[in-house]
Amino acid sequence: MGFIGSVFSPWYAASGRRDPQNHCCLNVATYGPGGRFTMTDRGRSALRQTTDTLTVGPSRMHWTGRHLVIDIDEIGALPLVTPVRGRITLTPQAVTDAEVALHPNHIWRPFAPIARIDVDLTQGHRWQGHGYFDANFGTAALEADFDFWTWGRYPTQNGAQCFYDATRRDGSTLALGIEIDHAGKVREIAAPPLTRFKRSLWQVKRETRADAGTLPQQRLNMLDAPFYSRSLVQTRLNGEVTTGVHEALDLTRFRSPLVKSMLAVRVPRRAKWTQDRP
Template sequence: MGFIGSVFSPWYAASGRRDPQNHVCLNVATYGPGGRFTMTDRGRSALRQSSDTLTIGPSRMHWTGSQLIIDIDEIGSLPLVTPVKGQIILTPQAVTAVEVALHPNHVWRPFAPIARIEVNLTQGHRWQGHGYFDANFGTAALEADFDFWTWGRYPTATGAQCFYDATRRDGTTLALGLEIDRRGAVREITPPPLTRFKRSLWQVARDTRADAGTTPKQAMNLLDAPFYSRSLVTTRLNGEPTTGVHEALDLGRFRSPIVKSMLAVRVPRRSAWSFKTNA
């Protein structure tokens, strides 16, 4: 994930979030043997932008017109402080034109819910498979406007379905379902029932959409934090079993100063960068 205004950075929060360009980051998370996590909070001097390229220090994302190419040159955070280098190539099957307001201050843009991905990273992570690309934009802190949300993206025989469920701090809720076909056409759907399933290892509550009578199940734990869970989840939608990526985000916990101090261990701050001296 590329961040301008690193929303989970304790350093950005401590700064008052007044200068997002001074808190930029390329987050990489890999799983299983050799898994690494990178989330270095970099200063303004590390940021370069153009219409098709986002450069953050030694790493960059570049849109060719048909592919998103991500060149990674990062350092893993504690406890495995080692280089994480390589390339990811994402090839969308189609690019949507959809933009969704999650809140007056927050927008979600599912650019390519159906894509192919090629991964070639250090620590032996080399594979090809199903991919996905989206973005979020906001003018306020997530924890200022939301208490909790879950998101899921599930491949289907005809394309994919995405679900966003959220509780806003003003007491209103979001219950969004989208169906995307392989040409990139998007239509809003009535989601199946919101169904609770087992909490994460850090006891973050989790639910997702499932046909009546179906209980979703975690197929693989990917990332587990005191306020956040990312996992592969198996559910059933319109009679079709499917396994997709699911996340649960507890913004009530994230507001805690204790949690933010814990994050400082995993999110190092590197304010100085020179493209000339570090080229």
């Protein structure tokens, strides 16, 4: 993930979030043997932007017109402080023009909900498979406007379905379901019931959409934090069993100063960068 204004950075929060360009990063998370996590908070001098390229320090994302090419040159966070290098190439099957307001201050753009991905990283993570690309834009801190949200993206025979469910701080709720076909056409759908399933290792509440009588199940724990869970989850949607990526974000917990201080261990700050490398 590329961030301008690193929303989970304790350094950005401590700065008052007045200068997002001074808190940018490229976040990489891999799983299984050799798994690494990188989220270095970099200063303004590390950031370069053009119409088709985002460069953050030694790493960059570049849109060729057909492929999103992500060149990674980062250092893993504690406890495995080692280089994380390589290339990820994402090829959208179609690019959508969908834009959804999650809140007056927050926009979600599912650019390429159906894509192919080619991963080649130094830790032995080399594979090809199903991919996804989206973006979020905001003018306020997430924890200022939300208490909790879950997101899920599930491949289906017709394309993919995405669900956003959230509780805003003003007490209102979001319950969004969309379906994207293989041509990139997006339509809003009536979502199956919102169904709770087993909490994460850090006891973050989790729920997603599932047909009545179906209990979603975690198939792979991908990232687990005191306020956040990412996992592969199996559910049933309109009679079709599918496994997709699911996220749960507890922003009430994230507002805690203790949690932000814990994050400083995993999110180092590198304020200076000289753009003199190739």
